[in-house]
Amino acid sequence: MADDTHPLLEGLGVERVSEPVAVVIFGASGDLTSRKLMPALHALMAGNQLSPATAVVGVGRSELSDDDFRERMRKAVEEAGPVDERAWQALAAGLRYVSGGYGDEDTYRRLEVVLDGLDERIGTSGNRLYYLSTPPRVFATVVHRLGQRGLHRPAGEGKFARVVIEKPFGRDLRSAVQLDEALHEVLDEEQIYRIDHYLGKETVQNVLALRFANSIFEPVWNRRYVDSVQITVAEASGVGHRAGFYEEAGALRDIVQNHALQVLALMAMEPPASMSPKGIRDEKVKALEAVDLLTPSEVATETVRGQYGPGWVAGEEVPGYLEEPDVDPSSHTETYVAMRLRIDNWRWAGVPFYLRTGKRLPKRATEVALGFKAVPHLPFAATQATELGPNALVLRIQPDEGITLRFGAKVPGQAFEVRSVSMDFSYGAAFIEAPAEAYERLLHDALLGDPTLFIRTDEVEQAWRIVQPLLDAWAEDPHPPAPYAAGTWGPARADELLAEDGRTWRRP
Numbered sequence: 001m002a003d004d005t006h007p008l009l010e011g012l013g014v015e016r017v018s019e020p021v022a023v024v025i026f027g028a029s030g031d032l033t034s035r036k037l038m039p040a041l042h043a044l045m046a047g048n049q050l051s052p053a054t055a056v057v058g059v060g061r062s063e064l065s066d067d068d069f070r071e072r073m074r075k076a077v078e079e080a081g082p083v084d085e086r087a088w089q090a091l092a093a094g095l096r097y098v099s100g101g102y103g104d105e106d107t108y109r110r111l112e113v114v115l116d117g118l119d120e121r122i123g124t125s126g127n128r129l130y131y132l133s134t135p136p137r138v139f140a141t142v143v144h145r146l147g148q149r150g151l152h153r154p155a156g157e158g159k160f161a162r163v164v165i166e167k168p169f170g171r172d173l174r175s176a177v178q179l180d181e182a183l184h185e186v187l188d189e190e191q192i193y194r195i196d197h198y199l200g201k202e203t204v205q206n207v208l209a210l211r212f213a214n215s216i217f218e219p220v221w222n223r224r225y226v227d228s229v230q231i232t233v234a235e236a237s238g239v240g241h242r243a244g245f246y247e248e249a250g251a252l253r254d255i256v257q258n259h260a261l262q263v264l265a266l267m268a269m270e271p272p273a274s275m276s277p278k279g280i281r282d283e284k285v286k287a288l289e290a291v292d293l294l295t296p297s298e299v300a301t302e303t304v305r306g307q308y309g310p311g312w313v314a315g316e317e318v319p320g321y322l323e324e325p326d327v328d329p330s331s332h333t334e335t336y337v338a339m340r341l342r343i344d345n346w347r348w349a350g351v352p353f354y355l356r357t358g359k360r361l362p363k364r365a366t367e368v369a370l371g372f373k374a375v376p377h378l379p380f381a382a383t384q385a386t387e388l389g390p391n392a393l394v395l396r397i398q399p400d401e402g403i404t405l406r407f408g409a410k411v412p413g414q415a416f417e418v419r420s421v422s423m424d425f426s427y428g429a430a431f432i433e434a435p436a437e438a439y440e441r442l443l444h445d446a447l448l449g450d451p452t453l454f455i456r457t458d459e460v461e462q463a464w465r466i467v468q469p470l471l472d473a474w475a476e477d478p479h480p481p482a483p484y485a486a487g488t489w490g491p492a493r494a495d496e497l498l499a500e501d502g503r504t505w506r507r508p
């Protein structure tokens, strides 16, 4: 093809400027707003990707004046990196704060007055992006109140009112359905943008580029050549100051239900006809639908739940989960999950997908590895190939983003000996363009009305459908999770799970 852009990739990463808009952040006094949202808005403004007529309105119970809020946001931007004064001034002119309870009618009356004022003064022209950055239990209340006031309705032809929702989307299948019902009482699905920041990562999007812009990978991307797939989301950190949240969530809800299954869907999906939001999301849903649900007895044989004990990580002695501040000393919350899943369709029948995630593992690493089948016949003596492992294609999502291909090569010398070697592609070395921060990419997409990288309601439900049997079985299980020492790769049972199939976990 003469053009450089593959038709499937059109629109991805092309610089676009969003329309005038008021971004309303509920829970703006919180951590996410300071650490991610405001720095992302600043970076977008500095990159000329936002209309100069972009206002940011914080809403929250904390009593703050407009000036207090502006000062906080300035600090947040400074902490994130160098400040572009022109961009900051443009944003600062449209920064407002509305104090009030999320269920309080008067909050929304005053919010409406502020928004109308911004339309007049800044020219935000009736467009609204509501960002729900509060704890999830407040989501339904905010949306209900927006609906009562009519603030959820686009201000006219060609105008938009969208709502961005942060994960977690429910805490099980039932509550996820309930949350969606509450949202849909007020909003159309097209107005809802459910964020999983993993999908904002360049390397996650690169799974699509790798698979669908190249002709050399797709022919082997199936059961005929792939022996097994491993998805690893490893964290070296412990629960930190998030014990309150984590005790309620655990690794299954925190990572598997969203990030890990999103990565699995992108790996396993069929090629979409186009990169349209519908094209991609339809195929992801189909892949998730094809995941075989575990029965209660299979939860015991196909999954592993673990909890870290004391140990050493990166040369530092660290406490076990039960010794962490604010953790119930008899807690059964899992900090590690491993599972073997099957995808029942033509492409993947018989290929095990091994997923694992954990805290306090030896290093932070997210990767997807395809292990390939052995050649049908090895024309060498076994002694000539003792150091030959399976061919593997590894997509390193973070850190050290890149791709590694492992294959056999002849060891130089008189003897004919074959050994596995790696061919490496590294983003940092191949591109001078800095990757956009995930929140930058996703906020910009939400402002542009591109929902491709957001999670549709049926994706959320399919993901809960897959993890629900584990939640149910573990809730009934009186045994504590299997212990593992901090700084190791999880409980021994996780190694046995793969050993049963004659395989081993990769060491990222």
Ligand SMILES: NC(=O)c1ccc[n+]([C@@H]2O[C@H](COP(=O)([O-])OP(=O)(O)OC[C@H]3O[C@@H](n4cnc5c(N)ncnc54)[C@H](OP(=O)(O)O)[C@@H]3O)[C@@H](O)[C@H]2O)c1
Residues within 6 Å of the ligand: 026, 027, 028, 029, 030, 031, 032, 033, 059, 060, 061, 062, 102, 132, 133, 134, 135, 136, 138, 166, 167, 168
């Ligand atoms: N922080 C992250 O890195 C991160 C990552 C992924 C997802 N998320 C999700 O993003 C959302 C916001 O995260 P965050 O870390 O900014 O949350 P946060 O700091 O705990 O809360 C944000 C704001 O919500 C209000 N709030 C807190 N507890 C409340 C309660 N019980 N009832 C009503 N309002 C309450 C507070 O504002 P006022 O007191 O002023 O009302 C608080 O400043 C959450 O849904 C979280 O799960 C966060």
